[in-house]
Structure formats: C-alpha cells, structure tokens
Amino acid sequence: MDILNxxxxxxxxxxxxxxxxxxxLSKKIINSIFxxxxxxxxFGILFFSLNASFNAVMQIALYxxxxxxxxVIEVALIDFSSEKNDKFKLKPYxxxxxxxxxxxCISIIVFYRETVKYDYVFASYLDSVYKLTDFSNIYRLSSxxxxxxxxxxxxxxxLLLIVLIGVSVLFSLKGDx
Amino acid sequence: MFKITLYHYICLxxxxxxxxxxxxxxxRNIVKILLCTxxxxxxxxxxxxxxxxxxxxxxxxxxxxxVYITIISALQSVVCLVLIYxxxxxxxxxxxxEIKE
Amino acid sequence: xxxVIENAIIIMFLPILSSLLNIVCLLFNVTLSHKIILIINFxxxxxxxxxSLIIFLxxxxxxxxxxxxxxxxxxxxxxxFYYGVFIDNISSxxxxxxxxxxxxxxxxxxxxxxxxxxxxxxxxxINIFISAMIGLIISSNLIQMYIFWELVGVACxxxxxxxxxxxxxxxxxxxxxxxxxxxxxxFLSAIIILIYYSIMWLNVSNGEFLMFSNQNLIYNAVSKTAxxxxxxxxxxxxVISAIVKSAQFPFxxxxxxxxxxxxxxSALIHSAxxxxxxxxxxxxxxxxxxxxxxxLILIIGLIxxxxxxxxxxxxxxxxxxxxxxxxxxxxxxxxxxxxxxxKTLLIFLIIHSFTKAQLFLxxxxxxxxxxxxxxxxxxxxxxxxxxxxxxxxxxxxxxxFFGGFISKEMFINIIYKNGNKLLLFITLxxxxxxxxxxxxxxxxxxxxxxTNSYKGEYLNGDDERISRIVKSSDTKQIIEPIGDxxxxxxxxxxxxxxxxxxxPESKCNKKLDEMKYCNDDFNKNSDKSSFxxxxxxxxxxxxxxxxxxxxxxxxxxxCVISIFITILGAMYSYYSKKIPKIFYKISYxxxxxxxxxNYISQLFYKIxxxxxxxxxxxxxxxxxxxxxxxxxxxxxxxxxQNANIQVYLxxxxxxxxxxxxxxxxxxxxxxxx
Numbered sequence: 036m037d038i039l040n041x042x043x044x045x046x047x048x049x050x051x052x053x054x055x056x057x058x059x060l061s062k063k064i065i066n067s068i069f070x071x072x073x074x075x076x077x078f079g080i081l082f083f084s085l086n087a088s089f090n091a092v093m094q095i096a097l098y099x100x101x102x103x104x105x106x107v108i109e110v111a112l113i114d115f116s117s118e119k120n121d122k123f124k125l126k127p128y129x130x131x132x133x134x135x136x137x138x139x140c141i142s143i144i145v146f147y148r149e150t151v152k153y154d155y156v157f158a159s160y161l162d163s164v165y166k167l168t169d170f171s172n173i174y175r176l177s178s179x180x181x182x183x184x185x186x187x188x189x190x191x192x193x194l195l196l197i198v199l200i201g202v203s204v205l206f207s208l209k210g211d212x
Numbered sequence: 213m214f215k216i217t218l219y220h221y222i223c224l225x226x227x228x229x230x231x232x233x234x235x236x237x238x239x240r241n242i243v244k245i246l247l248c249t250x251x252x253x254x255x256x257x258x259x260x261x262x263x264x265x266x267x268x269x270x271x272x273x274x275x276x277x278x279v280y281i282t283i284i285s286a287l288q289s290v291v292c293l294v295l296i297y298x299x300x301x302x303x304x305x306x307x308x309x310e311i312k313e
Numbered sequence: 314x315x316x317v318i319e320n321a322i323i324i325m326f327l328p329i330l331s332s333l334l335n336i337v338c339l340l341f342n343v344t345l346s347h348k349i350i351l352i353i354n355f356x357x358x359x360x361x362x363x364x365s366l367i368i369f370l371x372x373x374x375x376x377x378x379x380x381x382x383x384x385x386x387x388x389x390x391x392x393x394f395y396y397g398v399f400i401d402n403i404s405s406x407x408x409x410x411x412x413x414x415x416x417x418x419x420x421x422x423x424x425x426x427x428x429x430x431x432x433x434x435x436x437x438x439i440n441i442f443i444s445a446m447i448g449l450i451i452s453s454n455l456i457q458m459y460i461f462w463e464l465v466g467v468a469c470x471x472x473x474x475x476x477x478x479x480x481x482x483x484x485x486x487x488x489x490x491x492x493x494x495x496x497x498x499x500f501l502s503a504i505i506i507l508i509y510y511s512i513m514w515l516n517v518s519n520g521e522f523l524m525f526s527n528q529n530l531i532y533n534a535v536s537k538t539a540x541x542x543x544x545x546x547x548x549x550x551x552v553i554s555a556i557v558k559s560a561q562f563p564f565x566x567x568x569x570x571x572x573x574x575x576x577x578x579s580a581l582i583h584s585a586x587x588x589x590x591x592x593x594x595x596x597x598x599x600x601x602x603x604x605x606x607x608x609l610i611l612i613i614g615l616i617x618x619x620x621x622x623x624x625x626x627x628x629x630x631x632x633x634x635x636x637x638x639x640x641x642x643x644x645x646x647x648x649x650x651x652x653x654x655x656k657t658l659l660i661f662l663i664i665h666s667f668t669k670a671q672l673f674l675x676x677x678x679x680x681x682x683x684x685x686x687x688x689x690x691x692x693x694x695x696x697x698x699x700x701x702x703x704x705x706x707x708x709x710x711x712x713x714f715f716g717g718f719i720s721k722e723m724f725i726n727i728i729y730k731n732g733n734k735l736l737l738f739i740t741l742x743x744x745x746x747x748x749x750x751x752x753x754x755x756x757x758x759x760x761x762x763x764t765n766s767y768k769g770e771y772l773n774g775d776d777e778r779i780s781r782i783v784k785s786s787d788t789k790q791i792i793e794p795i796g797d798x799x800x801x802x803x804x805x806x807x808x809x810x811x812x813x814x815x816x817p818e819s820k821c822n823k824k825l826d827e828m829k830y831c832n833d834d835f836n837k838n839s840d841k842s843s844f845x846x847x848x849x850x851x852x853x854x855x856x857x858x859x860x861x862x863x864x865x866x867x868x869x870x871x872c873v874i875s876i877f878i879t880i881l882g883a884m885y886s887y888y889s890k891k892i893p894k895i896f897y898k899i900s901y902x903x904x905x906x907x908x909x910x911n912y913i914s915q916l917f918y919k920i921x922x923x924x925x926x927x928x929x930x931x932x933x934x935x936x937x938x939x940x941x942x943x944x945x946x947x948x949x950x951x952x953x954q955n956a957n958i959q960v961y962l963x964x965x966x967x968x969x970x971x972x973x974x975x976x977x978x979x980x981x982x983x984x985x986x
Contacts, residue, residue: 041214048224055228055251059235064243071247078254087261090278094257097286098250109293110243113300132237132963136230138970142977143226147219176279179272191283198287205294233966237959245958 043084051077064115068106075099088172221262228255242296246289253285317367321380321398324364324408325447328415328440331357335437350436351423358416365408372405383453383524392512399453399525403596403659407450407589410663413855414585414670415443417848421674422577424844425681435475439581442468446586450593454524455504458594462500462558465587466493472582473574485570488910492567496557496591503550510543525597541603548606551598559591560640561647562617566906568640572632576677579632584639584669589662592646596655607651614647615739622746626753627897629688631676634754638710639669641747648740649724652731657723664709664716664859671852672706675699678845679758688757698846700759705853707755709860711748711879716859722866725875737871741878748882756887 054074058067075098082091180188232251239245257278264274317323331354338345372378383397400408419439426432445464452458467490474486560568571583582588595602595610602610618641625637642665649658679685683695708714712721721744728737866872899905 037216038214041216044216044220048220051224052227052231055231055235058247058251059231059239059244064241067244067247071250074251075254078258081258082261085261085265087265087275087278090257090261090275090282093279093282094254097282098254102250102286102289105290105293106243106247109297112297115241115243128960128963129237131967132234135963135966135968135970136234138974139226139230139966142970142973143223145977145981172275175272176275180276184276187280191280194287195283198291202290202294205298208298233962237963237966 040084044081047077047081051081064110065107068103068110071106072099072103075103086172089176090172218262218266221258225255225259225262228252228258243293246292250285250289253281257281314367314371317364318371318380319382321368321382321400321451324361324368325444325451327357327361327364328354328443328447332437332440335433335440338433339437345433347423347427347432350433351419354419354436354440355416358412358419362409362412362416365405365412368400369405369409372400372402378402381453392508394456395454395524396457397453398451400451403593404450406659406663407586407593408447410666411443411446411450411586414581414666414852415439417852418577418581418670418674421580421677421845421848422575424848425577425677426575431475435472435575438468438471438475439578442472442582442587446590449590455507458597459497459500459504462554462590462594463497465590466490466497469493469571469582469587472578473571475575475578476573482573485573488570489567492564493557495564496554499550499557500554503547503554506543506550507547510547544601545603545606548598548602549609551594552602552606552610555591555595556613557591558594559588559643559647560617561591561613561644562620565617565621565640566910569633569636569907572630572636576632576673576680579636580670580673580677583636584673585666588639588643589666592643592650592658592662595650596658599650599655607653609651610647611651611736614644614651615736615743616644617641618644618648618743619739619746622743622750623896623899625750626746628750631679631686631688631754631758632673634750635669635672635676638747638750641743642669645724645740645743648736649727652727654727657720657727660859660865661720661724664720664856667852667855668706668709668717671702671849671856672710674845674849674852675703675706678702678849681845685758688754695759702846702849702853703755703759705856707751709856711751711883712744713876713879714860715857716855719859719862719866721875722872725871726867726869729871741875744875745878745882748879749886752883753886760887 051074054070054077058070058074061067061070075094079091079095079099082088082094229252232248232255235248235251236245239248260274260278260281264272268274334353335345335350368380372380378401380398380400383395386394386396388394419436422435422439426435429435442465445461445468449458449461449465452461470486470490470493473489474483476482477486556562557564568583568588572579574582621637621641621644625634625641628634628637642661646658646662646665649655649661678699679695682699705715709717712718725737725740725744728740
C-alpha cells in the first residue's frame with residue numbers, strides 16, 4: 036500500500052510541476068487559466084490522499100471552479116491584446132530573485148539532514164487512541180473549530196460579507212474612481 | 213524511496229511556491245500574477261496539512277488554518293480582479309506598467 | 314573719634330553710598346540731574362575727607378602708629394585667611410591725598426562734563442574707582458589687595474572707554490585693560506607661589522604670612538633658609554605687577570592709550586592715584602625684597618625715566634606729553650625705591666601727584682574753553698590767569714619753585730649721598746631732558762615758538778591732518794585746519810560746538826544791545842569755565858604750599874648744579890631749532906612702540922581671518938561632500954522606488970535566501986556536521 040501511495044504521489048507531483056511551469060510559460064492567458072484549473076484539481080486529490088477531505092473539497096470548489104470562472108470572465112471583459120511583446124527581458128532585479136532561490140534550495144537540501152533525524156518520533160504513536168482515520172475529517176475539524184476557534188470563524192464570515200458588499204459597490208460605481 | 217515522508221511534501225510545496233514566485237516576478241500580465249498567488253497559497257496549504265498529518269494529528273491546527281487561507285486568498289483575488297476591471301473601464305488600456313503606478 | 318578708628322572701613326563704602334541712588338535710577342532708566350549728583354557726592358566726599366583727616370592725625374600724632382583689625386574669612390585645610398583693615402602712616406597719607414583730589418576732580422567734572430551724555434555712569438564709575446582705591450590702600454593682606462587691584466583696573470577700563478562710541482577709544486580701553494591684566498596675572502601667581510612656599514618650606518600654615526603686619530617674621534625666616542631662587546621668583550612677579558601698574562618701560566603704553574579718557578579722569582587716575590599703586594604695593598612688601606631685585610627696580614626706573622623723557626621732547630599732544638612725564642617721574646620714584654629712601658619717595662610722590670593733577674586740569678581747561686589739544690594749533694590769545702596757572706604747574710614740575718623744588722632737591726641730595734656717581738650723572742641728564750619737554754610745552758602754548766627740529770617737514774599721524782605749523786609771526790591770522798578738528802583729534806570732547814570759537818575779536822563787545830543776539834561762544838565759555846579755574850587754583854595751593862618747607866632742604870653745590878641744568882634745558886627749548894633727525898624720529902614715533910603693537914595685532918588679526926576662512930572652507934566643503942553623497946544616493950534609491958511588486962519580491966527572496974543560509978550555516982556549525 037505504501038508503494039501505491041508513493042507512486043500516486045510521485046505522479047501527481049510531477050504533473051503539478053509540469054503544469055505550473057506551463058502556466059508561467061504560456062503565451063495566452065486563457066491557456067494558463069485552464070492549466071491552473073487542472074492544478075487545483077490535482078491539489079485536491081493530494082489533500083484527499085492525506086485524509087483532509089474538507090480541505091480538498093474546499094480547494095476544488097473555491098479555486099478550481101469559482102475562481103477559474105471569475106478569471107475567465109475577467110479575461111473576456113478586458114482586452115489584453117495591447118501587450119504585444121511578450122518576450123522576456125532580463126532586468127537587474129531578476130538576478131536577485133534567481134540568487135535568492137538558489138540559496139533557498141541549498142538551504143533546503145541542507146535542512147533535509149536535520150529533518151530526517153527526528154522522523155522516528157512519529158512511528159510509535161500510530162497505535163495510540165488518537166488516530167487520524169478514526170473519525171471523519173469534517174467531524175474532527177468542526178469539533179475543533181467550534182470549541183476553540185469560533186472567533187476566527189465568525190470573523191471570516193464577516194469578512195465574506197464585507198467583500199460581497201464591497202464588490203457589488205465597486206461594480207456599481209459611476210463617475211470618478 | 214517509495215516511503216513518503218514529510219520531507220517529500222515539504223519539497224513539493226517548496227517547488228510550487230518557488231515557481232509561483234518566479235511567475236509572479238517574471239510575468240508581464242496582471243492576471244498571471246494573481247494566478248500565481250493562488251499557486252503559492254495552495255502550496256502553503258499543502259505544507260500546513262502535511263505538518264498536521266505527520267506531527268499534530270491530535271489538534272489539527274494546520275488544517276484549520278489552511279481553511280482560512282483558502283477563503284482569504286479567494287477573496288483577495290476577487291477583489292483584485294474587480295479593481296482591475298474598474299481601472300480598465302476608466303483607462304481603456306491595460307498594460308501592466310501603467311497599472312503599477 | 315573712637316568710632317571712626319574702630320570702624321575705619323566706613324570710608325570705603327562712602328563713595329558707593331553716594332552712587333546708590335545712581336544705581337537705583339539705572340534700574341528704572343531714569344536720569345538724575347547733574348546738580349543732585351554733585352550735591353550728594355560733595356557731601357559724601359567731605360565726610361570722607363574729614364574721616365581720613367581724623368585717621369591721619371590719629372596715626373601721626375599718637376603712640377599707636379597702626380590701625381589693624383582682622384576678621385576670619387575662610388579656611389582651607391588648616392590654612393586660614395583673614396580680611397581686614399591695616400592703616401599705617403603711608404596709607405593715611407595716600408588716603409588724604411586721594412580724598413582731596415577726588416573731591417576736586419568731581420567738582421571740576423561737573424563743569425567739564427556738562428553737555429555730555431551718560432553722566433550718571435561717569436559718576437558711578439568714578440565712585441567705584443575711589444572705593445576700590447580706598448580698599449586697596451587700607452587692605453590688610455595680599456589677597457584682599459588683589460581683589461581691589463583688579464577692581465581698580467576694571468573701573469579704569471570703564472572710565473577710559475567712556476566715549477565708547479568712537480572706535481579708537483574702545484580700542485585703547487581694551488589695551489589699557491589687557492595690559493593691566495598682565496600685572497594681575499603676575500600678582501596672583503606670586504600669591505599662589507607664596508602660599509605654597511610658606512606651607513612647604515617655612516612651615517607657616519596660616520594665612521598670616523600674607524598680612525602686612527608680619528613682614529618681619531617672613532623676612533627673618535627667609536634669610537635662614539636656602540630656597541632663595543623661588544623667593545626671588547615670587548618677588549620678581551610682584552615687581553612685574555608693580556611695573557605694569559605704574560607704567561614703566563615695557564608696559565608703559567597703556568598710560569598713553571588711556572589719554573583718550575576725559576581729562577578729569579586722567580587727572581584722577583593717571584597722575585595721582587592709580588599709577589602710584591605699584592609703588593604702594595612695593596612699599597608694603599618692602600622688607601621681603603632681596604637686594605638683587607632692588608637693583609632691578611632701580612634699573613627699570615632709570616630706563617623708563619630716560620626713554621619717556623626722550624620721547625616727550627618731540628610730542629605734539631599736550632596730554633601725551635603729560636602722560637610721558639608721569640611715567641618718567643614714576644621711574645625716578647622707582648629709582649628712589651631701589652635706593653631705599655622711603656621718606657623722600659613719599660614726599661616726591663605726593664608733590665608730583667598734586668602737580669600732575671593741576672597740569673591735567675589745566676589741559677582740560679584749555680580743551681574746554683579754547684579747544685586746544687595740540688601744540689600745532691594756532692592759538693588765540695589766552696587769558697593771563699590761565700597762563701599764570703600753567704606757570705605754577707610747570708615751575709613745580711621742573712623743580713625750580715614751589716613744591717617741586719623741595720622734592721627735586723631732596724631727591725638729588727639723597728642720590729649724591731648714596732655715593733654712586735654714575736647714578737647721579739644719569740639723573741641729572743634726565744632732569745635736563747625733562748626740563749626741555751616741560752618748558753617746550755609752556756612756550757609752545759603761550760609764546761608761540763615750537764621746537765620741532767624739522768620745521769614741519771616731517772609730520773606723521775595725527776598732526777598731519779590737523780593743521781600746518783604756524784610761524785611765530787603769524788599768530789593773529791586764522792588758518793583753517795585741514796579737516797575738522799573734532800573729527801581728527803579723538804581725545805577732545807565731543808560736544809565742542811562746531812561754531813568757530815576762535816575769533817580773536819568778538820563782535821559783541823561793541824554794543825550792549827547786541828549782546829542778547831550774540832552767538833559768540835567765546836563769551837559763553839568764559840562765563841562757564843569760571844568753576845574750572847576755581848578748582849585749579851585750589852589745587853595749585855596744594856602745589857605752592859610745600860614750597861615753604863624749606864627746612865628740609867640743604868643748599869649745597871649739587872642743588873645749585875641741578876637748578877642750573879633745568880635752566881639750561883629751558884633755554885635750550887626756547888632757543889634751539891634743530892635736533893638730529895634720528896633722535897627726532899625715534900622720539901616722535903614713541904620708540905616705534907605703537908607701530909610695533911599695531912603691526913603685531915594686525916598680524917594676529919590676519920592670521921585669525923585666514924584661519925577663519927580656511928575653517929569655513931573646510932567645513933563648507935565637508936558639508937558639500939555630505940550633501941552630494943546624500944543627493945546621489947537618494948537619486949539612485951528613488952529610481953529603484955518604482956511601485957513594482959516584482960522588484961520588491963525579488964529583493965525579498967534574495968534576502969530570505971541569505972537569511973536561510975546564515976541560519977542553516979550557524980545551526981550546522983553549532984551542531985557539527
């Protein structure tokens with residue numbers, strides 16, 4: 036079973052990397068949106084394999100469906116054709132980013148040895164009472180949120196409301212900005 | 213090799229994050245930039261969830277936080293897109309250099 | 314009477330009391346009228362005079378020769394210092410002289426300073442000066458004396474710089490004060506070294522060694538020890554301060570600069586009282602002076618007497634001649650001190666101070682009434698009684714009649730008795746030179762013959778701009794001066810009216826009716842200056858009276874020789890017309906001392922300006938450097954400040970990468986790979 040898990044993980048990961056790179060390198064925007072849709076779907080599968088079903092569903096519902104549609108509408112409304120030259124011009128600040136990324140990779144490679152040291156810790160707790168798969172993810176999450184983190188939940192609800200109102204207001208604006 | 217440890221998930225999240233960053237820096241289209249933010253957010257989510265699964269499977273704090281992350285990132289992108297639409301309405305052109313001002 | 318003796322310190326506070334009202338009015342910006350000030354001052358001065366006379370009589374005609382009273386002042390580390398009063402016969406004489414002259418000068422200055430501004434300040438400064446002088450005279454120890462020594466210098470500065478709005482006057486006041494400060498520094502350092510010396514080597518851990526009543530103790534103690542060099546140093550510093558105060562050779566220039574003061578001030582300070590304080594101080598510490606320094610005093614006195622007489626021969630300013638003559642006569646007093654004869658010294662000093670005061674007041678009379686300041690001015694006919702008063706002063710100063718005769722005669726006899734022939738010869742030479750300049754002064758004012766060797770072909774400085782030399786025949790012609798006298802001659806008073814007061818024939822004498830509409834200053838001034846003449850005549854009484862003390866004189870050959878020499882000098886000044894050019898130049902230029910002084914001060918000013926400019930340049934360039942750096946950096950940074958997220962993100966990534974590397978690196982180093 037571990038092997039299967041591993042194979043699935045590797046396949047999905049490779050797919051994700053390839054498609055994200057193609058998102059960046061595509062010339063048209065609509066293509067990149069389509070690719071992003073697929074990426075979010077794959078992320079959902081990955082989350083599902085980690086027994087985080089609620090997160091997976093949220094990811095798919097929000098990102099891959101709602102946001103993609105919004106992006107597509109945006110692209111349809113706005114005329115991006117005025118950007119003609121899409122060639123990549125190297126500027127001085129790009130170098131900083133490349134250098135930083137290389138440094139981060141190096142640091143991660145070095146950090147691997149430190150993380151591996153403490154991996155033995157989790158193995159002994161697999162037979163304990165509190166296993167991840169005993170109860171469903173939604174049950175576990177809801178019990179945690181509603182008991183201890185109700186405040187933040189409420190806040191996000193209010194935030195959603197505000198954004199709703201704000202968006203509708205912004206759309207209906209007339210006159211100066 | 214086939215035993216998936218925490219390190220693998222961290223690596224994947226890191227890679228996606230880095231690509232998202234690079235796309236953000238090197239892209240010349242605003243929608244691409246916003247799209248790359250979503251990639252970064254989902255990579256972060258993956259990171260948090262992996263950590264909870266392997267380390268904090270009693271209290272699931274990472275998962276809770278990742279829920280909030282998704283919500284907020286979606287809201288952010290919606291708002292940004294609305295603003296872009298409004299700018300387009302008034303300027304009738306859409307070049308990233310003009311918007312950066 | 315006992316009350317006066319017990320509280321002799323009252324005398325010091327009387328002049329300040331007379332100017333208390335002045336101070337109060339200063340605070341409230343009110344000007345008192347001149348008459349009120351005069352009345353208050355007159356009353357207080359009369360009281361002071363009476364008190365000083367009481368003290369004088371008490372001391373000289375009683376068994377107790379000293380009044381002394383000391384109080385504890387402060388103590389440092391077992392060394393106790395006292396303050397108090399110490400009056401012996403010397404200080405009583407000085408007191409009486411001071412009070413007399415100050416009273417007369419104040420009444421004189423009422424008339425003289427009638428139309429000037431800042432009269433209140435004038436009386437205030439004079440009162441401060443007088444009280445400081447009294448404090449100096451009656452002080453009982455060296456520290457107290459030092460305080461009043463400095464105060465006298467301050468008051469002198471205030472008075473010399475009375476007409477401070479002219480630049481030359483303020484500069485000369487500065488000069489006066491600074492040169493006096495040199496003496497103060499020497500005095501103070503001498504006191505400090507004396508304290509240290511007495512504590513370390515004499516084991517006298519008490520402030521009493523500074524007292525003037527304990528001089529003999531110190532003298533005996535000193536003669537037994539072997540630390541003579543430091544003692545020489547101490548007394549040398551005291552001598553220097555005395556030289557500075559009494560305007561002897563290296564430091565005589567302040568007295569000449571101080572002639573920019575109003576004339577009554579010169580009469581009070583620079584003839585009679587302040588310049589004698591050097592001698593007074595040396596008299597107080599006389600038992601402590603070793604023989605080598607007495608010789609030094611003598612030599613310096615001789616040098617000044619000779620040089621100042623030499624310079625005064627060719628000066629053309631009345632007050633300058635009188636100033637040089639004071640320093641010359643003080644040099645002779647230093648000679649007497651060096652020889653050690655104190656009785657003759659005191660007599661000489663007192664008579665000299667009265668004569669000089671009288672002469673200065675005469676000069677003030679000329680200035681006020683006829684506006685004569687220089688010998689080169691053309692002279693109108695001066696009244697006879699003015700001439701008479703001048704004659705009294707001149708004869709006394711030269712030593713032919715009246716008081717000066719007594720002093721000169723005693724002086725010459727003492728030096729003859731001392732045995733040194735060289736000294737005698739030099740003093741006779743000095744008397745010859747002094748006779749020349751004294752009679753030249755008289756003749757050139759009243760007989761219209763000027764003994765300038767070069768007949769007006771060599772003129773320099775102030776004289777050039779004043780007027781041309783008058784030939785002895787053209788006395789009644791009016792020759793207009795080149796330029797206004799009131800501009801060029803900065804010594805004169807400022808309120809001399811520019812109306813020409815030198816018409817020999819007044820237009821108003823003809824008809825009585827016209828006198829009401831007469832604008833002739835001549836008549837006005839003649840009515841005004843009656844007060845001045847009164848005062849001068851009172852002082853000349855003091856000049857004439859000592860002439861009757863003939864019992865102190867011994868008529869011998871030397872006396873006759875000295876009289877003969879003075880008459881020779883007078884005749885030389887009247888008849889001779891030529892002196893070699895070198896002597897004329899040197900004496901006219903006052904030994905080039907003012908020029909050297911100006912040159913050095915200009916040098917310093919130039920250096921200071923140069924340094925200032927370079928410093929400004931350095932600072933300017935430094936600031937400019939900073940400014941350019943900031944400007945350029947800010948330009949570069951502002952270029953990077955584009956609202957570009959991508960740029961910021963890239964920088965951010967770079968920084969995070971660096972931080973990560975550093976963290977990991979430190980972690981690894983700590984743990985050890």
